[in-house]
């Protein structure tokens with residue numbers, strides 16, 4: 001449903017994505033991991049049409065909604081009003097489906113979004129994106145700044161959403177173990193390039209990935225460009 005071919009994105013003279021290719025089938029959950037500045041948010045923003053491609057292409061069959069990094073609530077508006085804004089593009093004001101999926105939001109409906117905890121705000125940000133009834137939910141940093149129990153609850157909601165509604169998910173996540181656990185397939189970006197991609201279970205076993213992301217031996221220099229799934 002999503003096809004990214006040889007995508008290049010530049011900010012002025014700086015190359016943020018340097019020939020990235022990635023595909024997602026309908027209903028798939030794929031994680032994007034990599035160090036700071038690797039280009040993960042840029043890739044998500046290019047998928048959502050927020051940053052233009054210098055070359056290459058992004059094609060998506062279906063609707064995309066993004067949960068932006070930092071949640072970006074309207075803090076003085078209620079949860080309900082934040083949610084309704086998410087449905088604006090398809091004129092959807094009916095909260096019932098989102099409240100069914102994220103029942104914690106029911107009691108928070110009238111609360112000012114700016115007064116909520118980080119985890120509650122992340123739930124609102126997910127709910128707001130779901131108001132657009134997306135076929136693909138693009139999430140930038142699910143776990144950022146959140147306690148493990150809160151992250152586990154959010155992850156459970158995403159699993160349910162994917163299983164029950166068939167919503168595809170593209171997840172940018174710094175917490176590599178969470179990415180591997182939630183998404184059957186992972187793509188590793190470094191310095192704007194895909195350096196490894198494949199089933200998360202296999203990447204988790206890869207020596208280079210373990211070294212780079214589980215800290216045993218430090219830096220991410222072990223991964224080679226166009227590394228296929230390590231056997």
Ligand SMILES: Nc1ncnc2c1ncn2[C@@H]1O[C@H](COP(=O)(O)OP(=O)(O)OP(=O)(O)O)[C@@H](O)[C@H]1O
Nearest residue numbers: 011014015016034035036037038039040041042043
């Ligand atoms: N608006 C911008 N203008 C100029 N350069 C930018 C802009 N946004 C990102 N960059 C640069 O593009 C590169 C990729 O940034 P991006 O935010 O996509 O990486 P990231 O992998 O999401 O990083 P992080 O994990 O720290 O959020 C970085 O070198 C960054 O400094």
